[in-house]
Amino acid sequence: MHALLQEMIHYVNGLESGAGRDPEKLLEYETRYDQILERALAEYADVPCSDYYRDGFNLATRLKGYRDSHLLFLHDSRIPATNTLSERLLRNIKRKQNQAVSLRSNKSLEFLCDSMSVLFLMRQEDGNLYEKVSAVF
Structure with a gap:
């Protein structure tokens, strides 16, 4: 399964932007x-x-139950093949949580x-981040 998922990701990443996906290739991936x-x-x-070794069985049932969600990146070009960006952004929050942030509620x-996502978006635009944040306040 790991090799198949790698092959699918390489196929999607190898496509030129705006290029259509081959329906026969997608059907082959889904069949495999x-x-x-x-x-x-x-x-x-x-x-x-x-009871002690249920990880493989649980993974197989999850992969079957969420099949359409897991393979959505094959059909929709707006869906990234991997979630590395979200993992990198969440890693920063998790590190801060362990160091200095005390989160007492879900709110x-x-x-x-929300504030981290706003700062991330502001950082991607050109200009001074301090001036943008001070303009918000």
């Missing part, structure tokens, strides 16, 4: 995805997993995430 999941679930049907977490 389904075959791998069927094989995994058949193996777990033959030899059930124990304070929402405020922090």
